[in-house]
Amino acid sequence: MAAEIFDSRRQLTTVAIGLPATIAAVVGFVYWLFPPLFDAFWGTTCGAIDTWLVCSTFLQHGFTTGILVGLTAPLVGAYLVNRQMALIGEALAHTAFGGVAIGLFIGSTVEWANYPLLWALLAAAIAALGMQYLAVTTDSYADVPLAIVLTGSFALGVAVISYGDGIAFGREIESYLFGNILFVPFENVQLMVGLALVVLGMVALTHKQLLFITFDREAARLARINVWFYDTVLIVVTALVVVAAMQILGAILVAAMLVVPVAAAMQLTSSFNHGLVLSVIFGEVAVLGGILSSYWLDIATGAAIVLVAIAIYLLAVLGDR
Numbered sequence: 001m002a003a004e005i006f007d008s009r010r011q012l013t014t015v016a017i018g019l020p021a022t023i024a025a026v027v028g029f030v031y032w033l034f035p036p037l038f039d040a041f042w043g044t045t046c047g048a049i050d051t052w053l054v055c056s057t058f059l060q061h062g063f064t065t066g067i068l069v070g071l072t073a074p075l076v077g078a079y080l081v082n083r084q085m086a087l088i089g090e091a092l093a094h095t096a097f098g099g100v101a102i103g104l105f106i107g108s109t110v111e112w113a114n115y116p117l118l119w120a121l122l123a124a125a126i127a128a129l130g131m132q133y134l135a136v137t138t139d140s141y142a143d144v145p146l147a148i149v150l151t152g153s154f155a156l157g158v159a160v161i162s163y164g165d166g167i168a169f170g171r172e173i174e175s176y177l178f179g180n181i182l183f184v185p186f187e188n189v190q191l192m193v194g195l196a197l198v199v200l201g202m203v204a205l206t207h208k209q210l211l212f213i214t215f216d217r218e219a220a221r222l223a224r225i226n227v228w229f230y231d232t233v234l235i236v237v238t239a240l241v242v243v244a245a246m247q248i249l250g251a252i253l254v255a256a257m258l259v260v261p262v263a264a265a266m267q268l269t270s271s272f273n274h275g276l277v278l279s280v281i282f283g284e285v286a287v288l289g290g291i292l293s294s295y296w297l298d299i300a301t302g303a304a305i306v307l308v309a310i311a312i313y314l315l316a317v318l319g320d321r
Contacts, residue, residue: 022201030194038064038189053295061189062181062248062301063291068196069245069257070287074265074279075203076241077258079234082214082272088131088235089255091150092124092242097251098157099123099243100176105160116176117191117243124239127153132232154251179250179302181291188247195244202237206230211272248287249302257283260309264316282312 038060046055053059080086099120107114127149134145161173175183203210209230213220220227238258245254265278290305297304 026194026197029197030190034190034193035186053292058182058184059291061184061186063288064189065184065192065244066181066248066287066291066305067284068192069241069248070283070285071280072196072199072241073245073254073257074261074283075276076199076234076238077262078265078272078276078279079210079214080238081259081262081266086255086259087146087150089238089242089258091131091146091153092127092239093246093251093254094150094157095127095153096120096124096239096243096246097176098153098160100246100251101157101160101173104172105163116172117188117247120176120246121240121243123153124243125236128235128239129232132228132235175250176246177250177252178300179246179248179253181248181294181301184247192244192247195240199237199240202233206233210234214272249305253302253306256306256309257286260306260313261286264309264313267313267316268319282309282316286312 042054042060077086077089080088097120099122100116102123103114103116103119106119107116131145131149172183174180209220209225210233212223212225213227213230217227241258242254245257249257261282262275262279264282265275268278269275286305286309289308291301293299293308294301294304
């Protein structure tokens with residue numbers, strides 16, 4: 001136990017030392033390098049494919065955010081599904097919705113604090129750490145604590161909306177609740193890029209350890225791997241993905257992209273690494289197919305993405321048989 005505590009402190013110290021430089025690099029890329037790259041890519045694409053679907057600024061924002069969600073959500077979901085932690089994504093999504101409600105309420109009176117996604121990120125991170133604490137103290141990700149966090153945070157969001165006169169920001173709440181591809185401002189695209197870089201970096205650095213504790217936690221402990229530390233990394237990364245995906249999928253549907261592409265991939269391969277790649281491919285197909293389907297059929301984007309993902313899963317089940 002003493003060795004695990006020492007290892008935890010050493011890992012936390014290492015992270016703390018490298019964190020400022022990493023944050024500075026991510027912020028520099030997001031705010032100075034990404035905007036010209038974004039304009040150059042979509043300008044070239046619009047010139048080659050002259051259609052409203054590609055040349056519309058709103059859809060450019062939506063496509064960019066959706067592609068990043070299709071990459072990061074199944075990537076993180078692969079670890080969650082194999083550890084039977086799929087409901088955590090749903091709980092964090094509802095917590096993030098409560099954060100959005102708080103952010104909109106505060107932002108309606110304090111202009112400089114009107115950043116709902118940042119409030120959602122804060123709420124989801126606190127909930128993630130809280131659930132990790134419950135997991136340690138109860139030695140399991142029990143359904144009861146998850147249900148309490150899920151329903152309680154959603155109830156808090158509804159209470160804040162009703163107290164703050166929900167009519168005043170009803171359209172914004174609806175977009176975060178159900179998702180809206182036309183409601184992604186460029187600063188949210190930049191936030192998504194930053195979160196995606198953080199998620200990809202953390203998964204790349206901790207993949208071996210996460211894989212170990214996913215399939216054999218006791219062996220990981222015997223190998224002096226700090227299970228608590230990497231559990232915390234995984235759940236915090238999940239919170240980042242959930243907040244990023246809310247603006248496209250909405251709080252109600254966001255957990256689907258953590259689970260459904262991974263479930264489809266698991267039908268076709270027993271290898272975790274192969275399944276990881278397939279999950280990302282299925283996630284991207286679901287996002288792009290859902291966005292195009294929502295345009296052609298005039299239905300909600302988040303719902304279309306999830307329905308395409310479920311169609312892929314059903315095809316994978318039939319293919320496996």
